[in-house]
Amino acid sequence: MGKTIVWIEDDVDVIAGVTRPLERAGHRFVHLRNVAEAREHFDLLRKADLILLDMILPPGTSELTHPTERYPGQALLREIREAGIETPVIVLSVVAREDVHRELERLGVAEVIRKPVLPSELKKRVEAVLGNSHKEKGILAS
Amino acid sequence: MSDSLPAQREEAHKAVLQMFTASTGLPIGLYEFKGGEPVGLFPNNANEVFEEHCLFIQSLPGGKARCEADQCNRARHVYFSSKPQLTLCHAGLYNQAVPVIVGNQVRGVLLYGEMLIDDEEYLEASLRRHEKTVQEMELDEETAARLRELLLKAKRYTLDQLATYQKTLPRVEEWLYTLFDEEQRMRRSVEKVTHEILTRLQAVIANAENMILEFSDCLPPEGREMLHALLHSALALDTVVQNLGEYMEEYRFRPEPLTPILYEAKRLYEAEAARRGIEIRIRFSHPPIIEMSRHHLQYAFNNLVHNAVKYSFRSGPGRQRYVRIEGYPAGEYYAVVIENYGVGILPEEISSGKIFEDGYQGKLTQGEYRTGSGKGLHFAKRVIERHRGRIEVESRLVAEEDTPEGRPHLNRFTIYLPYRRV
Numbered sequence: 001m002g003k004t005i006v007w008i009e010d011d012v013d014v015i016a017g018v019t020r021p022l023e024r025a026g027h028r029f030v031h032l033r034n035v036a037e038a039r040e041h042f043d044l045l046r047k048a049d050l051i052l053l054d055m056i057l058p059p060g061t062s063e064l065t066h067p068t069e070r071y072p073g074q075a076l077l078r079e080i081r082e083a084g085i086e087t088p089v090i091v092l093s094v095v096a097r098e099d100v101h102r103e104l105e106r107l108g109v110a111e112v113i114r115k116p117v118l119p120s121e122l123k124k125r126v127e128a129v130l131g132n133s134h135k136e137k138g139i140l141a142s
Numbered sequence: 143m144s145d146s147l148p149a150q151r152e153e154a155h156k157a158v159l160q161m162f163t164a165s166t167g168l169p170i171g172l173y174e175f176k177g178g179e180p181v182g183l184f185p186n187n188a189n190e191v192f193e194e195h196c197l198f199i200q201s202l203p204g205g206k207a208r209c210e211a212d213q214c215n216r217a218r219h220v221y222f223s224s225k226p227q228l229t230l231c232h233a234g235l236y237n238q239a240v241p242v243i244v245g246n247q248v249r250g251v252l253l254y255g256e257m258l259i260d261d262e263e264y265l266e267a268s269l270r271r272h273e274k275t276v277q278e279m280e281l282d283e284e285t286a287a288r289l290r291e292l293l294l295k296a297k298r299y300t301l302d303q304l305a306t307y308q309k310t311l312p313r314v315e316e317w318l319y320t321l322f323d324e325e326q327r328m329r330r331s332v333e334k335v336t337h338e339i340l341t342r343l344q345a346v347i348a349n350a351e352n353m354i355l356e357f358s359d360c361l362p363p364e365g366r367e368m369l370h371a372l373l374h375s376a377l378a379l380d381t382v383v384q385n386l387g388e389y390m391e392e393y394r395f396r397p398e399p400l401t402p403i404l405y406e407a408k409r410l411y412e413a414e415a416a417r418r419g420i421e422i423r424i425r426f427s428h429p430p431i432i433e434m435s436r437h438h439l440q441y442a443f444n445n446l447v448h449n450a451v452k453y454s455f456r457s458g459p460g461r462q463r464y465v466r467i468e469g470y471p472a473g474e475y476y477a478v479v480i481e482n483y484g485v486g487i488l489p490e491e492i493s494s495g496k497i498f499e500d501g502y503q504g505k506l507t508q509g510e511y512r513t514g515s516g517k518g519l520h521f522a523k524r525v526i527e528r529h530r531g532r533i534e535v536e537s538r539l540v541a542e543e544d545t546p547e548g549r550p551h552l553n554r555f556t557i558y559l560p561y562r563r564v
Contacts, residue, residue, distance in 0.1 A: 011341050017348030021355065056337060094340045114437070116344035116380055118351050 002026030003049035003130050008038050008073070009092070010058050015115075018092075019052075021123040034060030035072050039079070046085045050130055053077060055093040055100065071095055074103060081107050088133045090126060092117070151322055152183060158318060160185035162254070162311055167191050167297070170254035172242075172315070173217035180214040180221070180251075193256045195292035199233050202279065208232055217251040224248050226308055228301075231256075234272030234293050236264070238304050242315040249319045252312060260298040268293065336383060343383070346376045371413040378410050381444040385517040393435040393528060400476065400559070401429045403440050404467055407447040414448075415465065419457025422447070426469040430476040430561035434529060442525035445518035446480050446555055453507060454484040455550060475531070475558035486551025487537040497535065498523045506551075531559040 005027055007019065012031045019029055030048070032038045035057050038045070045051055055073035077089065090111045091104055104112055110129045113122065159170050162185075169191045173180040200206040212232040220227050220239040227239050237255035241248045258268055272293055276286045350373035358366050408422045415422050432439070450465040457463040466481040487504050491497045497504055503516040526533050536554045 014341055015344045015348060017352050018344060020348070020352050094337050115340055116347045116376075119348050120351060120355065 002028055004028050004030065004047070005050045005052055005126070006030045006032060006041070006045055006048040006087075007052040008032045008057065008076070009052070009054045010034055010056075011054075018115075018117065018119050018122055021119045022126055025123065025127075027126075034058045035076050036060030038076055042080070042083055042085060045080060045087055046083075048087050049133070050126065051080070051087050051089045052092050052126070053089055055091060055095040071100060074100060077104070077107050077109070088129055090129055092122070154318060154322075155183055155315070156185050158311075158314055159183070160187055162307075163187050163191055166254075166307065168254050168307075169193075169196075169256055170252060171213065171217075172250050172252055173214070173221070174250045175218075175221055175248075180217050182210075182213070182217075193235065193292070193296050195233065195235065195289065195296055196256055198289060198292055199275075202281070202285065204279065208275075208279070213237075213253060217253050220251045221248050226312075228259075228304070229253075230267060230271050232271065233275050233289075234268040235296055236268070238308060240308055240312045242312050242319060244316050244319045244323065250315065252315065254307070254311075255299075255304075257297045257299050258293075259304075260300050339383060340380070343376055343380060347373065347380075350376060367413075374410045374413060378414075378444065378448065381410075381441050381448070384441045385445065385521045393438060395433050395435050397431045397433050398436055399429060400432045400434070400439075400469065400478070400561070401426050403434075403436070403443050404447075404469070404478065406440060407443045408467065410444060411448050411451045415451045415454075418451070418454065419463060420451060420454050421462065421464040422451070422467065423464050424467040428471050429469070430471070430559075432476065432529070432559050432561050434559075435525075438525045439529065442522040443478075443557075445522045446557070449518055450480050450482040450553070450555070453553070454482045471561075472558060474560060476561040478557045478559070479554060480557070481552065481554045483540070483550060483552055486539060486549065486553060487535065489537075492535050492537065498533075506549075526557055526559070529559055531557060533557050 002025070005019075005022070007029055009015070009031070010033050012033065023029060030044065032041055037060050038057075053073050053076070055071040057072045057076065059072065073091070073093065077091075080087075080089075086108075088110045089108070090113060091109050092113050092115060094115045101112060110133070111125055113125060155172055159172060162168070162170050164187060169188050170185065171188075172183045174183070175181070196209065200209055209232070216227075216229040216231070216237065216239055219229075220241050224241050224243060226241065229237050229239050231237060235256045236259050237253050237257075240252045242250045242252060258265060269290075272290065276289065281289065350369060354366070354369050354373065358369070361369070404424060404426075408424055412422055447465070447467065454463050454465060463483055466479065468481075469476060469478045471477075485504075486506050487497055488506060491502075491504055496502050498519050500520040501516040502520070523533055534556045536552075536556075538552045539549060540552050541550050
C-alpha cells in the first residue's frame with residue numbers, strides 16, 4: 001500500500017525526477033519548499049509515514065529564521081523533534097559533513113543519503129525505512 | 143598536524159607565537175573570546191621562558207588559579223577597550239596586552255612579557271602590587287622573601303624596547319586572521335557553487351536513469367547506448383566534484399564485496415574508453431570482502447580507472463589498447479592492479495610522492511591532448527590509506543619511439559587493501 005511522504009526541498013521543480021520510481025510504486029508525495037512552510041504543517045509531518053528533508057533550505061519569510069545556522073534543515077529537524085514528531089526522517093542532501101551527521105544521528109534520522117542519488121537507489125532505501133517503521137508500528141500496536 | 147581546519151589554524155597561530163618566544167625569550171599567549179570567555183593559546187616552548195618568579199608563585203597553593211584568572215581579566219579588559227595596554231599582573235610583573243584587530247573587530251588579545259620596566263616609577267608600582275598579593279595569599283616570611291628576590295631578578299625592559307614588539311607581532315597575527323577569513327569566504331563560495339552543480343547534476347542523473355528504466359524498450363540500440371553514456375558521464379562528473387573533498391560523507395565502514403566497485407568503475411568509463419578504442423579487461427581471483435566505506439572507495443577507484451583510460455594511448459590499425467584491472471590475494475592484503483599503456487610518470491615524481499600531491503599534474507601529462515584537475519590521485523591515496531591500505535606506482539618506458547601522444551609507458555597502480563576471503 002502506498003505511503004505518504006512529505007518532501008521538504010526548495011529545488012523540487014529541478015529534481016522531481018528523483019522520486020519518480022517511488023511515485024510510480026504508489027507512494028504519495030507532499031512538497032514543502034521552505035522552513036516557514038514546514039513549520040505551518042507540523043500536523044501533516046506528524047501524520048506522514050516519512051519525511052524527506054534537505055539541509056539547505058530557504059527561510060520562506062523575510063525574517064531570518066535561523067540567522068546563525070548554516071544548515072536551516074538541521075535546525076528545522078531539531079524543532080520537529082522538540083515538537084514530539086517521531087515520523088521517520090531521511091535526510092536527502094548534498095551536505096555530508098561529519099559534525100552534521102553526528103547531530104542527525106542524535107536526532108534519530110533513519111538514513112542520510114547524499115545527492116546526487118539514482119532514483120532506483122532512493123526507492124530502495126526509502127522503502128527499506130518504510131518497511132522497518134511499519135514493522136516497528138506493528139510491534140507497538142500488538 | 144590534524145586534518146581539521148580549526149586544528150590547522152591553531153597550529154599556525156602557535157607557530158607564530160613560538161617564533162616570537164624563540165626570538166625574544168618572552169612568554170606569550172593569544173587570547174580569543176568564545177562565548178564571551180577568554181580561551182588562551184600558548185606556544186609549545188612557553189615553559190622554557192617563564193620567569194622563575196612566575197613558576198614559583200604558580201607552585202604555591204592557589205597561585206596558578208590566581209595567575210590564570212588575572213591574565214584572563216587583563217586580556218578581557220583590552221578585548222573590550224580595543225586599545226593596547228601595558229598591564230601589571232597581580233604579582234608585580236608587567237605584560238604588554240595588544241588587541242589583534244581585523245576589519246574593526248577584535249579577534250584576539252596578545253599578552254606577552256612577564257618583566258620589570260627599567261624605570262623607578264614602574265619599579266615602585268611593581269613592588270607595591272607584589273606586596274598586596276603577598277598579603278592576600280598570606281605567605282610566610284620565608285616564602286615572601288623568596289618571591290621578592292625572584293621578582294627583582296626578572297628581565298628588565300625599557301618602554302622603547304616594548305614599543306618595537308608592539309609594532310610587528312600584532313600585524314603578523316592580523317594577516318593570519320585575514321588569510322583565514324579569506325579562506326573561509328572561498329570555502330563558502332565553493333560550497334554554494336558546488337551545491338548548485340550537484341542539484342543540477344541530480345536532475346540529469348534522475349532523468350537519465352528514469353528514461354533508461356521506463357523507455358529503453360522504445361529506443362533503438364544507439365539511443366539506449368547514448369542514454370547509458372549520458373548517465374555514466376553524469377556519475378563520473380559527480381566523482382570529479384567529490385574530489386574537491388568538501389562534500390565527502392563521513393566514513394562508514396562495513397564489510398562489503400570489492401568486485402562490484404571495480405565493475406561499476408568500468409561501467410562509468412567504458413563508453414569513453416570505447417571511443418578511444420580501448421578495452422577495459424577485468425578479472426578477479428578469490429573475490430574478497432573488504433571492510434570499506436563504500437562511497438569513498440568507489441570514488442577512489444573511479445579516479446584510478448578514469449586516469450588509466452584518459453592517459454592510455456588510442457588504439458589504431460594493427461594495435462589494440464587495453465586497461466587491465468586484476469585482483470588477487472597478496473598475503474594479508476588483496477591487491478588490485480590497474481594497468482595501462484600510454485602516458486608515463488617520471489621516476490622522480492613517483493619516488494618523491496609528488497604524483498600524489500593535491501593539485502599536482504604529472505609533467506608528461508601536460509600536453510595538448512589532455513586536461514585534468516590534479517586532484518584524483520591525491521584523493522584516491524587518502525581514501526585508500528583511510529582503509530588501512532596502500533598504493534604503489536610503477537611506470538616503465540617500453541619503447542623509445544616518440545609518438546604524437548608521447549613516449550609509451552606501461553603504468554601500473556597496485557592498491558593493497560586488508561581483506562578477508564569470501
